Amino acid sequence: MRNIAYLSIGSNLGDRLETFRKAFQLLSESPHIKLVSCSSLYETDPIGYEDQDCFLNAVLKVKTDLEAEQLLHACMKIEQDLGRKREIRWGPRTLDLDILLYNHENIETEILSVPHPRMHERAFVIVPLMEVDPDISLPQMHAPLSDLLEQISDKEGVRLWKVKNGEGVFALFES
Numbered sequence: 001m002r003n004i005a006y007l008s009i010g011s012n013l014g015d016r017l018e019t020f021r022k023a024f025q026l027l028s029e030s031p032h033i034k035l036v037s038c039s040s041l042y043e044t045d046p047i048g049y050e051d052q053d054c055f056l057n058a059v060l061k062v063k064t065d066l067e068a069e070q071l072l073h074a075c076m077k078i079e080q081d082l083g084r085k086r087e088i089r090w091g092p093r094t095l096d097l098d099i100l101l102y103n104h105e106n107i108e109t110e111i112l113s114v115p116h117p118r119m120h121e122r123a124f125v126i127v128p129l130m131e132v133d134p135d136i137s138l139p140q141m142h143a144p145l146s147d148l149l150e151q152i153s154d155k156e157g158v159r160l161w162k163v164k165n166g167e168g169v170f171a172l173f174e175s
């Protein structure tokens with residue numbers, strides 16, 4: 001599998017940890033996606049629409065032989081399978097799976113923008129992404145992630161919730 005992508009995962013409705021576990025399971029069952037690593041889990045204050053519960057957020061690194069739009073459809077299918085409901089923009093959702101980065105490409109289609117257009121201003125993305133790959137740089141953003149994070153004002157809204165202390169991505173869900 002020659003493509004590397006970074007996914008953001010978030011949930012603030014229902015059993016958030018169980019939703020993450022099922023999403024990881026469904027991703028790993030795809031013959032076209034290999035989970036490489038994931039961050040710890042962070043509990044994060046809601047951004048954009050504030051009158052809702054805190055999110056769990058994490059970042060996943062995957063290898064895939066899917067094209068970027070095919071990967072988006074795979075993510076959307078998993079969101080649907082896990083009963084995604086969303087009535088309000090930036091509002092509560094069972095599961096959100098976004099593509100942050102796909103190789104080092106800039107992609108702009110009707111249904112997909114990569115890098116994710118709001119990722120650089122979201123501490124709930126940058127903090128776990130730095131944990132997975134501290135040296136990564138964003139296409140067209142010639143600044144290290146640590147510099148991006150310095151410019152974000154709501155870093156206190158991102159709190160370590162479950163430390164990943166094993167090798168495999170499923171280590172997160174053991175005890």
Ligand SMILES: Nc1ncnc2c1ncn2[C@@H]1O[C@H](COP(=O)(O)OP(=O)(O)OP(=O)(O)O)[C@@H](O)[C@H]1O
Nearest residue numbers: 089090096097098099100111112113114115116118
């Ligand atoms: N990089 C991307 N990852 C996921 N969806 C994307 C991306 N770029 C564009 N989209 C489009 O955005 C649409 C809405 O996505 P979604 O409902 O997850 O938005 P949101 O999570 O509410 O807000 P945000 O995009 O700010 O995270 C999707 O249907 C998809 O076509």
Ligand SMILES: Nc1nc2c(c(=O)[nH]1)N=C(CO)CN2
Nearest residue numbers: 010044045046047048055090
């Ligand atoms: N803390 C947090 N806030 C959000 C999130 C999210 O995943 N975490 N997702 C949103 C829409 O993508 C809007 N706001």
